Amino acid sequence: MNQLLWTGPADSDRVLVLAHGAGAPMDSPWMDDMAALLGDRGIRVARFEFAYMAARREGTRRPNPRAEAVLDEYRAIVDQLRARTDATPAIGGKSFGGRVASMIADELYAAGGIRGLVCLGYPFHPMGKPQQLRTAHLAELATPTLVCQGERDIMGTREEVAGYALSPSIDIFWAPDGDHDLKPRKASGHSFADNLAAAADAVARWWPL
Numbered sequence: 001m002n003q004l005l006w007t008g009p010a011d012s013d014r015v016l017v018l019a020h021g022a023g024a025p026m027d028s029p030w031m032d033d034m035a036a037l038l039g040d041r042g043i044r045v046a047r048f049e050f051a052y053m054a055a056r057r058e059g060t061r062r063p064n065p066r067a068e069a070v071l072d073e074y075r076a077i078v079d080q081l082r083a084r085t086d087a088t089p090a091i092g093g094k095s096f097g098g099r100v101a102s103m104i105a106d107e108l109y110a111a112g113g114i115r116g117l118v119c120l121g122y123p124f125h126p127m128g129k130p131q132q133l134r135t136a137h138l139a140e141l142a143t144p145t146l147v148c149q150g151e152r153d154i155m156g157t158r159e160e161v162a163g164y165a166l167s168p169s170i171d172i173f174w175a176p177d178g179d180h181d182l183k184p185r186k187a188s189g190h191s192f193a194d195n196l197a198a199a200a201d202a203v204a205r206w207w208p209l
Contacts, residue, residue, distance in 0.1 A: 005047040008039030015044045015089040019097025022064045037200035067100045092118030105143040116144040116208040121180050124156030141167040144208040148199040150178025173202035
């Protein structure tokens with residue numbers, strides 16, 4: 001059984017399963033901050049780690065897997081959580097974690113297993129390879145979805161995303177001048193803390209019924 005890291009009010013019926021990005025664990029500073037902000041807004045966050053990242057804690061160095069290789073791990077987490085709580089969760093994650101969640105969202109949503117999808121910095125294409133789009137499944141996505149994206153995200157800028165064919169079920173919150181972590185440049189007049197808080201506000205406002 002995978003270890004879940006819980007943040008936020010224990011009695012909340014708004015539960016979000018949140019997976020980490022490709023290179024940082026579930027308790028990275030970014031994940032800690034976002035989970036705390038969401039918890040402050042009444043969302044109970046359940047974080048988990050894919051097996052390759054958990055192995056790194058034990059000193060076993062594993063390469064980052066392909067998203068397709070960990071779909072069953074995410075499915076198992078949702079099953080585990082639903083066996084422990086009456087809440088129907090939303091699923092999502094940061095970058096890689098959100099992409100994995102997006103690939104199983106419709107099957108789980110159609111079965112009544114989840115209520116929505118939250119992607120925090122979606123990797124619309126690999127870094128430096130804007131022609132290799134990861135958007136085919138997003139064009140027909142039926143699951144209510146929120147993407148929180150930095151305007152200058154190197155894996156999907158505001159200008160790039162405007163040209164993609166995306167399902168009308170997808171809402172996008174744009175973090176002003178944000179990078180892939182939603183962090184703005186100092187000269188922009190925006191702050192990292194404000195962008196993270198605004199993204200958490202967007203998730204709380206968007207939360208599907």
